[in-house]
Amino acid sequence: MKRESIQDVGKNEDVAFGSNAIRLSGWEWIIVAIICLTAFLFAPSLWGQLGEIKSGSDYRLPYKLGSDYWLYGRLCRKACSQYETVLIGDSVVWGHYVPADGTLSHYLNEYTGQDQFANLGVDGFHPAALWGLLKYYGREISNKKVIVHLNPLWMSNRKQDLQTDKEYRFNHPKLVPQFRPKIPCYKDPWSERMSVTIGHHVPFLGWTAHLRTAYFENMDVPAWTAEHPYENPLRAITLELPAAKEDNPQDYRPWTERRMPKQDFQWVELETSLQWKLFRRSIELLKARNNTVFVLVGPFNEHMLTGESPGIYSKMKSGIESWFRQNNIPYFLPEALPSNLYSDASHPLPEGYALIARKILEDESFQSSILSR
Amino acid sequence: MYFHSLPFLIFFLIVYPAYLAVKRTKLRLPFLLAASYFFYGWLNPLYVVLIAYSSALDYWVVKRMAGSRHRKSWLAVSITNNLGLLGFFKYGAFVTDNINLLLSSLRIPYEVPSPGILLPAGLSFYIFQSLSYTIDYYRGNIERETSFIRYATFVSLFPRLLMGPIERAKNLLPQMHKSPRICGGDIADGLSMFVVGLFKKVALADYLALYVNKVYASPDQFQSPALILATFLFAWQIYFDFSGYTDMARGVARMMGFRLMLNFNNPYLAASLGDFWGRWHISLSTWFKDYLYIPLGGNRKGTFSTYRNMFLVMVISGLWHGAAWTFVIWGALHAAGRFFTRELERTAFYKEKVPRLLKQLLVFAFVTFAWIFFKAASISDAWVIVTRIFSSGWADPRCPVLALALIFAVWLYQYSYESKIGWVLELKPVRVGFVVAMILYLIVFAPSSDQAFIYMQF
Numbered sequence: 001m002k003r004e005s006i007q008d009v010g011k012n013e014d015v016a017f018g019s020n021a022i023r024l025s026g027w028e029w030i031i032v033a034i035i036c037l038t039a040f041l042f043a044p045s046l047w048g049q050l051g052e053i054k055s056g057s058d059y060r061l062p063y064k065l066g067s068d069y070w071l072y073g074r075l076c077r078k079a080c081s082q083y084e085t086v087l088i089g090d091s092v093v094w095g096h097y098v099p100a101d102g103t104l105s106h107y108l109n110e111y112t113g114q115d116q117f118a119n120l121g122v123d124g125f126h127p128a129a130l131w132g133l134l135k136y137y138g139r140e141i142s143n144k145k146v147i148v149h150l151n152p153l154w155m156s157n158r159k160q161d162l163q164t165d166k167e168y169r170f171n172h173p174k175l176v177p178q179f180r181p182k183i184p185c186y187k188d189p190w191s192e193r194m195s196v197t198i199g200h201h202v203p204f205l206g207w208t209a210h211l212r213t214a215y216f217e218n219m220d221v222p223a224w225t226a227e228h229p230y231e232n233p234l235r236a237i238t239l240e241l242p243a244a245k246e247d248n249p250q251d252y253r254p255w256t257e258r259r260m261p262k263q264d265f266q267w268v269e270l271e272t273s274l275q276w277k278l279f280r281r282s283i284e285l286l287k288a289r290n291n292t293v294f295v296l297v298g299p300f301n302e303h304m305l306t307g308e309s310p311g312i313y314s315k316m317k318s319g320i321e322s323w324f325r326q327n328n329i330p331y332f333l334p335e336a337l338p339s340n341l342y343s344d345a346s347h348p349l350p351e352g353y354a355l356i357a358r359k360i361l362e363d364e365s366f367q368s369s370i371l372s373r
Numbered sequence: 374m375y376f377h378s379l380p381f382l383i384f385f386l387i388v389y390p391a392y393l394a395v396k397r398t399k400l401r402l403p404f405l406l407a408a409s410y411f412f413y414g415w416l417n418p419l420y421v422v423l424i425a426y427s428s429a430l431d432y433w434v435v436k437r438m439a440g441s442r443h444r445k446s447w448l449a450v451s452i453t454n455n456l457g458l459l460g461f462f463k464y465g466a467f468v469t470d471n472i473n474l475l476l477s478s479l480r481i482p483y484e485v486p487s488p489g490i491l492l493p494a495g496l497s498f499y500i501f502q503s504l505s506y507t508i509d510y511y512r513g514n515i516e517r518e519t520s521f522i523r524y525a526t527f528v529s530l531f532p533r534l535l536m537g538p539i540e541r542a543k544n545l546l547p548q549m550h551k552s553p554r555i556c557g558g559d560i561a562d563g564l565s566m567f568v569v570g571l572f573k574k575v576a577l578a579d580y581l582a583l584y585v586n587k588v589y590a591s592p593d594q595f596q597s598p599a600l601i602l603a604t605f606l607f608a609w610q611i612y613f614d615f616s617g618y619t620d621m622a623r624g625v626a627r628m629m630g631f632r633l634m635l636n637f638n639n640p641y642l643a644a645s646l647g648d649f650w651g652r653w654h655i656s657l658s659t660w661f662k663d664y665l666y667i668p669l670g671g672n673r674k675g676t677f678s679t680y681r682n683m684f685l686v687m688v689i690s691g692l693w694h695g696a697a698w699t700f701v702i703w704g705a706l707h708a709a710g711r712f713f714t715r716e717l718e719r720t721a722f723y724k725e726k727v728p729r730l731l732k733q734l735l736v737f738a739f740v741t742f743a744w745i746f747f748k749a750a751s752i753s754d755a756w757v758i759v760t761r762i763f764s765s766g767w768a769d770p771r772c773p774v775l776a777l778a779l780i781f782a783v784w785l786y787q788y789s790y791e792s793k794i795g796w797v798l799e800l801k802p803v804r805v806g807f808v809v810a811m812i813l814y815l816i817v818f819a820p821s822s823d824q825a826f827i828y829m830q831f
Contacts, residue, residue, distance in 0.1 A: 016635040018620070020790055021798040023565045026557040028805050035809050040816075191379040208817050221818040222580040225773035226587075233775060233818075 044070070044207035051239040053078050057109050058100040060119040062241070067172065068213040070206035071241070072122065073137040079118035080140045085370055086118045088130065088141070089149030089296075093121025095353070097251050097343045102350035107357035112371070117147075124171035126154045127279035128162060128183070132175030134282055136200040142289035145370050148282065152300045153346040154275040155316065156265040162186065162274050174199070176278075183274065214241060252349055254340040255301065263345075264307030270319040283329060294369050295324060295331040296360065300346055303339040330365035374415050376567075376621040377575055384412065385625070392629060397552045402522045405530070412531035413495070420493045423458070428525040430454050431503045435510050435517050444511055451507040455500045462492050467696030495535040497693060501660055503528050506542040508664055515543050523549050532626040536618045538636040538656035545631070553630020563628030565808070570620025572811040576819045577779060578613035578827075581606045584772055589748055592758045596768035600758050606772070607748050608741040609780050612640065614827045615654070639787045641740075644732040646707065646714050649740060657693070661686050684708040694747070699755055703746040710739055 017023055024032065053059075053075060065071055079086055087093050087105050095103035105119040120141075125133065127150070134141065154160050159168055162176070168185035170176075176183055178193035188196075199205040215236045216224040225233060251258070270276055286293050297320060305313060317333060324331040334356060341352035348356065360366050374380040388408045395404050414421040431451050438447040460468075469485045476483055506527075509515045518524045527546050588595050588603035595603070616637035623633045636656050643649035650658045666686045672679040684705070691704020714736075717723050723732075749755035790798055797803060 016638075017562065018566060018569070018623075018635065019638045020569065020786070021795070022569050022804055022807055024561055024804055024808060026561045028801065029561050029564060031805055032808050032812070035805075036812050039813060195379055204816070211817065221775075222583055222773075225775045226583050229771045229773040 040202075040204045044203045047207060047239075048074055051241065053241060057115045057117075058103070058106050058119070060094055060100055060103070061122055063123060064218075065213055065241075066123045066125075067218065068210050069133060069137045069175070070203070070210035071214065072120075072133065073140065073206070076120060076138050076140040079120055080142075080144055083118035084116040085145040085147060086120045086141060087147045087149065088120045088134070088138075090121060090125040090130070090151050090154075091123040092151050092346055092348075093119065093149045094123050095119070095121070096123060096347050098348075098350050098353065102353060104353045104357055107354045108361070111357055111361055121149070126151075126160070126162075126171060127275040127282060128177070129172035129175040131278045131282045131285070132172075132177070132200075134285055136175075137206070139289075141286065142291060145292045145294070146286055147294050147296055147370065148286065150279055150295055150297045150320070151346050152298055152313070152316065155268050155270070155273050156345075158266070158268055159185070160275070161268045163268065163272075181274065181277065211237060251343060253343065254349065255304065255342050255344050256339065258343070260304070260344060262304050262306040263309070265305060265309040265313070267309060267312045267316055270316050276320075280323070283327075292369055293329060294366060295329055296356075297331060297333040298346070299334045299336050299356070301339070301342040301344070302336040303342070304345050330369045332360050332363045332366055334359050374412065376618070376625070377571055380415070384415075389628065393555070396555070396630070401552060402520070402526050402549065406522055406526045409526065409529040409531040409534060413529060413534055416494050417491075420495075423493055423496070424499060424529055425525070427455065427458060427500065427503055428528045429521070431507050431528075432518070432521050432524045435507055438507075438510060439517050448507060448511045452504065455504050459496065459500050462496055464692075464696045498537045498539055499528050499534060501539045501657070502541075505539070505660060505664065506546075509542055515546075518542070518546055530626070530631070532622040532629070532631070533633055536615070536622070537654075538619060538622070538634050539660055540633060540656070544634060548631050555628070555630040559630060560628050563624040563626075565624070566620045566627060567624030568808060568811055570617045570622075570624060572815060573613040573617030573620065576811070576814055577783070578610050578617055580779070580819075581610035581613070581776055584776065585610055585748070589750070589754075589758075592749075592754055592761065595761070596765040596770075597762050598767060599770040599772065600762045600765075602770050602772040602777075604741055604745055604748075604758070604762075606776060606780070608641070608737070608744050609783075611744065611747070611827055612637070639791060641737050641784065642733055642787055642791055643736050644729055645718055646710050646736060646739070647718075649736055650707075657690070661690055665689065680708075680712055683711050687711070698752055699746045699749055702752065702755070703743055706743045706746065710743070 053071075061068070061072060061075055076086075087108075093104060100106070100119075103119055103121075105117040108117040109115055122133070158164050162168070162170060162183045162185050164185045166185065167187040170185070173186060173188065174196045176186065178197050199209070212218060212220055215238070216233070217227070219227070221233050224236075225231070228236075283293055283295070297317070300313070302310060302313065321331070321333060323329075337348060337352045337355055341349050341355060343349050361371075374384060392401075392404060392408070395401050410421045410425070413424060431454075434447050434451040434454075438444045441447060466487050469487045472485050476485075506515070506518075506524075510517055518527070523546070527540075527542065527549060530540075530545070533540060585603050585607045588599050589607070592600060619636040623635075626633045634656055636654060638652040638655065640649055640652035643652050666682050669682040669685065670678050671682060687708035688701055688704040691700040691702070691707075694700045694703075745758050746752075746755045749758060786798065789795060
């Protein structure tokens with residue numbers, strides 16, 4: 001049998017393209033690219049125009065949409081266009097145990113007699129996540145008056161401060177710095193972190209995440225259909241946002257009635273605290289965007305502290321105040337509320353928020369920075 | 374690294390421009406080899422040692438074969454080495470487990486230690502590819518490849534390394550002898566293949582896996598409708614998964630100027646089992662036909678020999694897929710199916726009276742039934758599934774309607790493609806529309822998938 005030269009064999013063979021007709025020419029690929037790019041660029045903003053956020057003076061991001069960062073961006077835009085001052089922070093600002101008309105922003109509006117304070121708090125937003133939220137989704141917060149809340153709870157031990165070496169699944173990992181500074185307990189693979197970083201810079205991806213969070217119970221569509229096998233996923237997508245239902249755990253009992261024990265909190269050193277470091281970066285970011293920044297610290301439930309923690313906490317407060325003074329940042333660090341006005345270590349009851357509002361309105365630095373016109 | 378992963382995207386964005394820059398220089402093949410070894414070593418650096426060893430040995434064997442009077446002995450060295458590697462890594466645990474089972478049943482108080490070795494990804498594929506070269510040379514069908522770099526690149530070319538197609542030397546080696554001319558059409562074709570493959574894998578296969586895995590993990594917890602639907606979905610899942618990989622592999626290779634063979638040709642439109650095996654994993658079925666079935670005598674030595682050879686090929690094909698008795702049963706089932714249908718297809722009634730659509734549905738039903746043994750974790754699980762399909766009562770299967778709708782849409786597309794109205798699918802707006810729909814679906818609805826490919830375990 002004549003041996004075919006290896007260079008000759010296969011010259012005339014025609015390898016079949018495929019078993020379908022989906023074969024595009026270069027020009028057709030350009031058409032596809034134009035269509036997809038158009039959708040990519042305009043779908044999020046078009047969607048934002050079509051749907052409306054039902055806002056009001058007591059509106060806050062619905063509890064279940066706490067990880068809908070694209071929606072938060074829209075809320076920021078709306079709040080900044082309608083309100084003079086925005087409050088940002090974690091569940092203390094959002095009002096974890098209280099209804100929407102029991103929050104700090106509500107009482108500030110009530111006592112000033114004006115609708116000028118907007119609640120842009122989000123449940124579970126520790127300072128490391130707050131930094132990412134402001135950086136990527138809070139760009140609309142510029143040239144505004146901003147009250148930033150610092151909850152000392154996030155520095156109450158190494159785990160809350162994200163400093164443990166063992167992996168710890170904390171809230172909102174997509175918002176923390178993915179590469180620098182290094183967060184020891186954050187162990188997601190680099191490919192996942194790169195995807196997250198890319199996602200922050202592509203509004204379309206934020207919008208698709210919004211669809212998942214708002215309409216598919218924070219699941220991707222395939223997983224959602226597994227839970228709702230007979231429902232049409234296209235019909236689930238409406239332009240209506242889920243109502244701001246009061247579906248947070250409202251519990252008006254003081255912490256003592258809930259039998260929460262006193263604790264010897266293992267406060268971290270301020271100098272090495274990751275949460276404090278990223279909180280400072282958030283302040284700097286807000287100032288760089290020409291905002292008038294006012295910081296409210298706590299008030300932490302000091303009645304819960306035992307052992308050496310009261311002394312260490314006191315030292316930490318001094319360090320915090322020192323930094324604010326050195327950087328000319330107006331702040332208010334109220335004394336602890338009466339014990340029966342706390343529902344846990346950091347969350348006040350409605351009467352607690354009312355008291356904080358009254359106290360803060362009396363503060364001179366607050367009056368000169370936030371209330372002045 | 375999987376084609377649908379970020380590491381691969383970064384890898385390709387670096388390798389592809391560099392490849393275009395060196396494709397007309399002497400660095401072309403060394404660069405391609407290095408990139409392929411890097412791709413393979415990403416999974417486990419030791420894999421590179423194995424593939425380098427396998428390539429080097431076969432290259433050396435063929436070199437020794439040239440002009441030797443002991444060509445058959447050299448071929449035996451290659452076959453022994455390749456099958457030995459396969460046997461050790463793939464079947465070591467299976468063999469020791471069964472030996473220990475036999476010893477235990479004979480009450481012999483001895484246990485052969487299990488090798489506990491991990492099967493290197495892609496081993497089954499590149500071993501067969503390398504073997505095809507040595508056998509083809511022995512038979513005089515091809516000239517010896519004189520460059521080791523070229524030969525090693527042929528064995529390890531990264532687009533097809535992990536899951537095929539199992540290329541023949543006579544198809545792929547000549548393409549490596551010249552600098553590829555990559556035109557816009559190649560890039561357009563490659564992208565088309567890749568997007569189709571990506572959609573099959575991420576939007577379809579991984580979606581169906583949600584339901585299939587849930588049911589097959591605990592088959593005794595589900596009733597007949599769920600078991601039937603899970604099996605039906607698995608038939609499509611494995612098709613989308615494997616053909617999706619192949620499409621992406623061919624797409625990447627096409628963009629680099631290489632034309633890899635078609636490996637799947639709408640297998641669920643087959644009107645006979647013979648037709649099915651001409652459409653499913655074509656590179657493997659043709660490999661077994663050329664290197665096992667025909668050397669055994671094929672169909673040239675009477676009915677008994679034909680069926681014996683068919684049986685052996687199908688059972689060995691089953692074993693190729695995995696070291697478990699379920700795969701042997703799967704292969705044997707297909708052999709039995711071939712025996713029966715081969716006679717049936719010779720009858721005038723079947724040939725002329727039975728509508729083609731009915732034949733296709735019958736073949737699909739049989740193939741789907743056989744998949745039970747392919748997917749089930751054990752023989753007892755497979756038996757539970759089979760018996761419960763026929764004996765357990767009704768219960769709401771809660772199978773996503775969207776999954777069934779997508780499968781129907783794909784089947785309708787394929788059926789139309791091979792029918793008289795296939796020309797409609799060739800229209801530009803239709804082709805463009807499908808691609809836009811696939812891309813937008815992938816970006817908006819599909820999950821970020823990190824599911825491995827099913828055939829990577831083989």
